[in-house]
Amino acid sequence: AQKVTQAQTEISVVEKEDVTLDCVYETRDTTYYLFWYKQPPSGELVFLIRRNSFDEQNEISGRYSWNFQKSTSSFNFTITASQVVDSAVYFCALSGTGGFKTIFGAGTRLFVKA
Amino acid sequence: EPEVTQTPSHQVTQMGQEVILRCVPISNHLYFYWYRQILGQKVEFLVSFYNNEISEKSEIFDDQFSVERPDGSNFTLKIRSTKLEDSAMYFCASSDPGDRENTGELFFGEGSRLTVL
Numbered sequence: 001a002q003k004v005t006q007a008q009t010e011i012s013v014v015e016k017e018d019v020t021l022d023c024v025y026e027t028r029d030t031t032y033y034l035f036w037y038k039q040p041p042s043g044e045l046v047f048l049i050r051r052n053s054f055d056e057q058n059e060i061s062g063r064y065s066w067n068f069q070k071s072t073s074s075f076n077f078t079i080t081a082s083q084v085v086d087s088a089v090y091f092c093a094l095s096g097t098g099g100f101k102t103i104f105g106a107g108t109r110l111f112v113k114a
Numbered sequence: 115e116p117e118v119t120q121t122p123s124h125q126v127t128q129m130g131q132e133v134i135l136r137c138v139p140i141s142n143h144l145y146f147y148w149y150r151q152i153l154g155q156k157v158e159f160l161v162s163f164y165n166n167e168i169s170e171k172s173e174i175f176d177d178q179f180s181v182e183r184p185d186g187s188n189f190t191l192k193i194r195s196t197k198l199e200d201s202a203m204y205f206c207a208s209s210d211p212g213d214r215e216n217t218g219e220l221f222f223g224e225g226s227r228l229t230v231l
Contacts, residue, residue, distance in 0.1 A: 033219070035219070035220075037157075037222075043203060043224070043225055043227075044222065044224045044225065045157070045205060045220075045222040045225075047219065047220070047221070047222075050219050091156070091157060093157075101159050101162060101170050101172075102147075102159065102220060103159065104149075104156050104157040104158070104159075105156065106155075106156045107156055107157075
């Protein structure tokens with residue numbers, strides 16, 4: 001069975017701090033895909049990144065970076081120099097090949113205070 | 115930029131009533147999905163739809179739920195007899211057929227909030 005665990009329910013930081021959101025997954029698939037989505041207070045779901053299981057290179061996009069480690073089944077997300085606009089719920093998600101179903105973690109609510 | 119659109123944005127209904135939520139997926143996408151998010155909780159998979167049939171569904175998607183693609187553009191979710199616990203945000207999503215492995219990268223609509231009284 002597939003499972004995504006986001007152990008951090010809520011994180012509160014002060015603007016300009018770095019923050020890391022943890023994601024641990026379980027799957028029996030050898031090929032799978034990992035995602036992060038952002039859900040701002042307005043409620044929509046915004047795609048941030050996709051990683052496939054064969055690509056363990058870390059990725060950086062502006063202030064965002066992702067650390068994929070297959071050995072620990074983790075796909076952590078770091079925001080550098082956080083800003084108030086980063087305040088949102090962040091979901092980690094997982095799907096398998098031919099993945100008709102994407103499983104979401106419970107989400108981590110990030111509060112960034114000015 | 116193409117997007118998934120959903121209507122209505124908010125619907126209030128009485129328990130026991132039928133509700134239809136509508137979605138227009140991105141036009142060249144072939145995989146369609148409904149997800150549900152009860153307030154403050156996780157996003158839960160309901161159903162996926164491909165080639166005019168359900169490809170996978172969750173335990174939540176019981177006989178009270180049905181999906182349909184009545185024409186070339188709309189994708190609907192029907193709840194036959196709503197219960198209080200059906201109150202949630204319902205997200206429609208679609209994914210790209212050019213993505214041969216169907217990695218499941220989902221393009222979400224903005225959601226339809228259903229309130230059952």
